[in-house]
Amino acid sequence: MKVLIVEDDQFHATYLQDALAEALPEVTEILHAIDGAAGEEAARQAEIDAIVMDLQMVRRNGIEAARTIWAERPQCRILFWSNYADDAYLRGIAQIVPEDCAYGYVLKTASRARLKLALRAVLIEGQIMVDRELHRLQTRGASPRTRLDESEFDVLVDLALGLQDKLIAQRRGMSLRTVQNRLLSLYEKLGVISESDVGLTLNKRVRALNRALVTRTINIETLEAAQRDLETWMADRG
Structure with a gap:
């Protein structure tokens, strides 16, 4: 062997x-x-x-x-x-x-x-x-209340790649409303919404990416692989 x-x-x-x-x-x-x-x-x-x-x-x-x-x-x-x-x-x-x-x-x-x-x-x-x-x-x-499910994680990855809601919906086969609901859910689980509750005015998408990196929910290897997958998906779309 x-x-x-x-x-x-x-x-x-x-x-x-x-x-x-x-x-x-x-x-x-x-x-x-x-x-x-x-x-x-x-x-x-x-x-x-x-x-x-x-x-x-x-x-x-x-x-x-x-x-x-x-x-x-x-x-x-x-x-x-x-x-x-x-x-x-x-x-x-x-x-x-x-x-x-x-x-x-x-x-x-x-x-x-x-x-x-x-x-x-x-x-x-x-x-x-x-x-x-x-x-x-x-x-x-991470408790069950803060752990992202697979669809939330997919939306987070696409957010990190810079995709807007409509393109995320197309890429993941979701409705626009579903994508927006997933965003709200991951904002809450990553602690972004609680920051706005104390009077901070922050870009939620950027803060979500920041929190995901700090908590190691995603890492550079995840983003590198996701970028290659995105390029393949965009090429297939023509």
Whole structure:
């Protein structure tokens, strides 16, 4: 069994190699790619079916690399690991993972024992595994009352790209009224409406984007991927 590590930090790559050797005696070869672009090529050339993927890398992030790899190898099992518990990363992964494909998400702060458990569960046993600590961090930062649902998140992303309400409605297949209702809802959940209640005169769209970035509801990787999707959608419209 061949496993590919996609990690731009050599210390972390070495740590992963050691953990893989301890946890997965089935592994016959461990390959290393230094960024997402190199990871895509390695997965293609070596016909890799199991990957440990960093999320933040200088050249091509883990979400985009996984999107390409899964498009070519939909049964490839990927364990993502990251320093960040961003909701945007989990949403991004959920949007691109193929049906019935095993994947996982573990924080780099997890214990070695926890990492080894995740490696075996995802790469060997084909389970879906998201670190409990990740769920705890998310729960601590967002209650059901403040967590955006998928349609609200889609509207937020389009708002961040600079789309006006009518174009958001066309892109998402919503009525204009529905888009406006989603905007009001996400303003409330992001705390923008409460700011206006204390006498502040602010641009709600800009404040919503600010709050989404501060709370890590979206991140730069989300926006980069969304921009590419928008360009594709606009090109298809002619």
